[in-house]
Amino acid sequence: MASRAAALVATAGLCLAGCSGTSAPGPDEPGATSTPSTSSGPAGGQGLSVEVVADGLSNPWDIGFLEDGGAVVTERDGRLSYLPSLDPGTEPVELAAGLDDVYAQGEGGLMGLAVLPPAEDAGAGWDQPKVIVCLNHGEGEQAVDVRLVELTLDVDNRRATRDRDLVTGLPTADSGRHSGCRPTLGDDGLLYVGTGDSADPAAPQDRGNLGGKVLRLDPATGEAAEGNPFADADDAREQLVYSYGHRNVQGVAVRPGTDEIWTAEHGPSFDDEVNLITAGANYGWDPAQGGEESSYDESVPMTDTERYPDAVKAAWSSGETTEAICGAAFLEGEAWGEREGMLAITALKGAKLLLLRLDGDSVTQVEIPEDLVDEHGRLRAARTGPDGALYVTTSNGDDDKVLRITPAG
Secondary structure, X not given: OXXXXXXXXXXXXXXXXXXXXXXXXXXXOOOOOOOOOOOOOOHHHOOEEEEEEEEEEOOEEEEEEOOOOOEEEEEOOOOEEEEOOOOOOOOOEEOEOOOXXXXXXXXXXXXXXXXXXXXXXXXXXOOOOEEEEEEEEEEOOEXXXXXXXXXXXXOOOOEEEEEEEEEXXXXXXXXXXXXXXXXXXXXXXXXXXXXXXXXXXXXXXXXXXXXXXXXXXXXXXXXXXXXXXXXXXXXXXXHHXXXXXXXXXXXXXXXXXXXXXXXXXXXXXXXXXXXXXXXXXXXXXXXXXXXXXXXXXXXXXXXXXXXXXXXXXXXXXXXXXXXXXXXXXXXXXXXXXXXXXXXXXXXXXXXXXXXXEEEOOEEEEEEOOHHHOOOOOOEEEEEEOOOOOEEEEEOOXXXXXXXXXXXXX
16 A cells, blocks of 8 residues: 555656656547556555446447436447446447438547536426537538537437537538547536647637637527627637637536636647636647648647747646547545545546646646556546546447446445
């Protein structure tokens, strides 16, 4: 016990500068993995319990929880599945959802989701849960855009009626590259959406382009939320922007008890980032080099403070290599003990879970639980369930799973 705890303390300082267990850098390439690190164990020697809730899935991108005790899961190839319960061994049920326009290619397809519970307001509300999904929309054999689509579940959770396209025009590419789209419902009732830049060099710094951003919108209307930093802009797209200068935001989490928004973001071949989001701030990714470069130059810094002195530096970065960090969720509840309040980050290429201890806007400790290191392959979604457990999905492309993670014992 003591030796494990000592090892964690000894490695924590190294992790602040860039704790990465990858053997080779690279982007989020389907199937790519790396040799994982086992540099640190659980805090105080306490392990984790990992149960398989459901299997037989294909690249499950996200999970959202329902009041009936079940959940909905998006699968990248276009399926929306319902889990009748969160008990181990649950059989997924595919929902009829009218999502035939999903363009599943490379990193793109049916991606993030957020669940809106039934609203009590009889005039403007709804009786059944609504699901907001991100999808890569295609027409024929061509990708058109990434969009947020509103669905309503029926009373038996066997069908989802496609109500409307809530937001359209997020950039995409036929290759599906950098199609990140992760919506998260804040405690303020607003939707925070992390997006990818679709490998468009100009997108991250162009506030009229919805790629490479964190968006903040009213989920009831799809319009910019009141108080957004660029609410007075003439361009309705710029009004949606909450922060910009991002590369490929894959995780969005609200810190419990605060209004803080934290994100996980892919770096190129270095510097995956965890960021605390400030309204209106530039996070410094600019592969166009201020318009001087027409190609997607990935040699530039993730946070270019030389070109943009006011760019916000990352709270944590992976350093010289990347893990392809993805989902983000905070651990909530007394059952987590000393881990309560830590930020859980999944890694695709790194095939591990990272737990970050925060102090204000700083990361003071990084823990890599051995229970998850390469045990289940690539890890994508991370969401905290209503029972306080952490739910994580695998993304290996075959017989993928939803995992329930709790403190052992």
